[in-house]
Amino acid sequence: MSVQKRPNGVWRARYRDSGGKEHAKHFKRKIDAQAWLDEVTASVVTGTYVDPGRARVTVEAFFAEWSQRQVWADNTVTAMSLAVRTCSFASISIGDVRRSHVETWVKRMQADGLAASTIRTRVGNVRSVLRGALRDRLISHDPSDGVKLPRIRRAEHAMRIPSPDEVGVVLHAAPEHFRLFIAVCAFAGLRLGEAAALQLGDVHFLKRQLHVARQVQRAVSGQIALSAPKHGSERIVSIADDLSTMIARHADELGVRGREQWLFTGPKGEPPHQNTVGYWWRKTLEHAGVEPFRLHDLRHFYASGLIASGCDVVTVQRALGHAKATTTLDTYGHLWPTAEDRTRAAAGELMRASRGPSRLQAEGGPRL
The missing domain is CATH 1.10.443.10 (Intergrase catalytic core)
Known part of the structure; x- marks a missing residue:
């Protein structure tokens, strides 16, 4: 790594990556050249270094290559392909994707009338692609992190x-x-x-x-x-x-x-x-x-x-084919009786059991 002044007065900062490839950038001031080089050095030390050349591949081009290495069911391939194909920044270099691109895409899907669950699914699928690029060191961070997504109505309100x-x-x-x-x-x-x-x-x-x-x-x-x-x-x-x-x-x-x-x-x-x-x-x-x-x-x-009919969570989970009991509870938890319901029912049973004539009444009342 070095910073040198060129004959034309421009400062040239350069370094070689782990593969031996040289990278250089020119600045008007030495301090800016050194700051850029320090930033590169820090990213190498912290493990967040990204090869600028590799980051120029578009989102759709990276997906085409990355998806070939994934072990997916046919329906997952279809869903992932649909999400990337309809993504508004699919043709942008993956290194240039910003949070604003993702937010604009979410807003557009809302304007097109897509359901909140559909929007969340598509964003989640594209996020998987971006995180694949993150693991492959094409980008230094996931631009979809923290993007606000439309809320899904609670199950008890959305369910018919x-x-x-x-x-x-x-x-x-x-x-x-x-x-x-x-x-x-x-x-x-x-x-x-x-x-x-x-x-x-x-x-x-x-x-x-x-x-x-x-x-x-x-x-x-x-x-x-x-x-x-x-x-x-x-x-x-x-x-x-x-x-x-x-x-x-x-x-x-x-x-x-x-x-x-x-x-x-x-x-x-x-x-x-x-x-x-x-x-x-x-x-x-x-x-x-x-x-x-x-x-x-x-x-x-x-x-x-x-x-x-009184079936427990695991029984309902298995009957419906949910992968996890939490999925069953998230979807149908509001249908199970609560502790208050059970308390109320038990108290009602006590009252009903106590309404008949008591033994004391049958014998003519208490004896003094």
Whole structure:
């Protein structure tokens, strides 16, 4: 490292990195040249040194190279690619990305009407890319740190749980081929993609169990894509006798015989894509004449039923296929009775038990 004065009067500061490559910068004043060199020296000592040349790669170019080294499921690849592709600073050199770029992107997504959860997911995915660049020493800090994101409504306010009567009306209004689909979402808690990917072999009729082994993903190049359930939530769900009977009747009426045959099919004989299911659902709601709710709300309906019946957190977690019990509590914690509720119920039981005629009253009152 050195600072030297050039013949033209400009001060040249230079150093060599760990790979032997020389870097230089020119300044009008010696003090500025030395300050820059001191800053570089400090970054080398603290381990935050960044090669200026490597930082010139764009965000999208770095993602294209970095993503090839990541061990991801197909749905993660799709989500990450979408986030980077729609990122407003994807074409900027990664070393030039500032916090203001991220804040502007968040504001634009809000203006476009994206849900708070969607914005948070996309920012989180891009943040993973930036932190990958940080670990690879392309940048010295993560510019997305501390960026304020839109708040997600609390679960108890955002959640719409249909009533049993509403579910019954919708089931009655649904066409025959779609009725069972609604039932496995409402009475087994399956996600849309999981229900769409059910095969006859996934049903164990004697044990009354349903094996959730796969899910339908977004179509890729016109083809239906299948993957493992979300977040590794492959599971066995215990189902009611009536649902088991309903599955058997559905399979018989539609001619589903082989173990690997799909219980539900789209126009091409493949498992139905989410757009197809969405169309069936909208038509069913129109015919039912109920206040609209999402197909995914049937999963909330199922969870609320388990909780109301006294199922503990771990039981509900396993039935829904949540990776962690904290996810279940974050989503449905408000549905479990609180300590105050239990105290109130216990006091009520004491009162009810004390309302009958006492032994003393039956014997004519106390003796003096």
